[in-house]
Amino acid sequence: MRSQATEFLRALRQHRETGSAAGGAEGSVGAARALRRSARRISGSLHTFRPLLDAGWSEEMRPELAWLSGTLGLEHAYEARLERLLAALHRLSGVTVFPPRSGPSVPAGGPAASPAGAPVGGPVAAPAARQSAQQSNGGTLTVGAAKAGALLERQLTLARTRAHSTALQALGSSRFHAVADKVAVLASEVPLTPAAPATDLRPLATAAEERLTAAVAALPLVTAGHPYNAEALVHGLSPDPAPHPQDGPWHQVRLLLRLHRYAREAQYGDDLPVDVRLLAAGQALNRHRDASEAAAAAASAARTPRIAPATAYALGVLHADQRHEVEAARFAFQQAWQKQIVGTP
């Protein structure tokens, strides 16, 4: 109990060290990412172990940390989204480097050719498409796909540039320095409640896990477990431009899964057993979020006035493709989560 509180303190100090080190190298991408990550991590710990901490202090701290990680994250998010959408456009255009697969008649090889030949279109194709995206941007794309790519590039680059300025401003603001000071104080002295040193961390960590389990139980996992359930595209043409409401519970689970992971880290410290399944589930949910946002970006680009029909068509295909990715990510999460339940009796 007490040792766990110390552990918690130690974890927070580690965060601070990463945080301040990153703050020193302000401006570099890696540092911003580290800063963002530690802000998110401290914020998560504050949330899970709230009863242990001085209430007024942590209520004041949390929104500041959320603001910081939110502001710092946007630039990277836009960059990753553009990359994802351009790679998808190339994949959808069948732009590949290796020789085309023989068509209808594949008499030679037969059964032996199937296992080796089959996955060519899958994992191997992705890096190839990305490579050719750099080599011959536009040349081999249809007019629509090329125009759609250019439109997305324009819109997302603009958004990224704005996010970059905002992040720079934030890092120079007095608001940021106040947060940094508080984190520095936190590293030396966590404002615990009087009862905290005697409190067991485990019930709080367990509560975080239970919140996660309850949220997962509310997900439509049965549907997600059936491949090609076409659920994610149900609102693909809906008049509502807002993010798909069906994605909400999944995003929520993504956050709860992260809180659970942080709580485990605070609880176990360096002795934390690696949970591969938790990792896989988290990755699936990250992919879910990325694809969901990329699909929304494609849909929103299609609402640009005066675009050519071919551009709009390509954006429609792209949107549906990313919604399909959303569905695939849910399936992957269901698979990972199911394994976890079987694995831990």
Added chain:
Amino acid sequence: MRSQATEFLRALRQHRETGSAAGGAEGSVGAARALRRSARRISGSLHTFRPLLDAGWSEEMRPELAWLSGTLGLEHAYEARLERLLAALHRLSGVTVFPPRSGPSVPAGGPAASPAGAPVGGPVAAPAARQSAQQSNGGTLTVGAAKAGALLERQLTLARTRAHSTALQALGSSRFHAVADKVAVLASEVPLTPAAPATDLRPLATAAEERLTAAVAALPLVTAGHPYNAEALVHGLSPDPAPHPQDGPWHQVRLLLRLHRYAREAQYGDDLPVDVRLLAAGQALNRHRDASEAAAAAASAARTPRIAPATAYALGVLHADQRHEVEAARFAFQQAWQKQIVGTP
């Protein structure tokens, strides 16, 4: 052997009876379908048991039967394609009758709500969407989806009307009457080769099965067995307006599967054991064909000059959706086929 030849004869006579009965009620949809089916079936038997039949006669007969079933099939194909695309447009617009599902926060119910609540979006949604498609066509769709639906309706109805006239002309033509006469002769006397009565049917049926097995072995079943492999959309934006070359081998397997089924029927006659898995595999391949053609129809509609961007966008989403259906059908086929191999040691 000899009894099998009689069996074959008897099967052909049955075909003829269906065929002539249907020919008598010329014009009605059901009759045309029956006529088409029997033409296809005779043609298939001619193909599989070719060595038993007078070569000149069957070489002459086959293209005539193919012409007949092709001509008669087109009208129905256009009708089914339009229905499929309109249903998909409504599904994609989330047009449903039942109350909307509660969004991000589903605190009540929790674990208990999941098994019952989950499949709501799946099988239940489909008939509901179709129902509302009849009730409120257009009213709840976005402008783009409604316009896309109207465009598809115009184009496919025109194609269907043309196919209808062509079919009517065909049924009144001397070419049709010549085919009908030949089928009538066939019913009373199959022009077998002198060696035919002593020939075993089984090797020929086995050869048909082997052709099927070899074609299936050449399919990328390993990829198809991984849900969400995104293979079917690889050429979703390719500049080539031709049908997807990757679909060819699957269409080929569909035909070979049908020939195999007919050969089994001719071999076993009324004692034919029902093969549920063969049925499931065949249905998956039919769905594959339908979705592939529907996707092509959406892509081709998007190439109509002077359409609104919103229409093109909706057609893009629709195209991608149908290509997902193609991928889903391949997955279903892989599952059905895999079961078959496990089931028959």
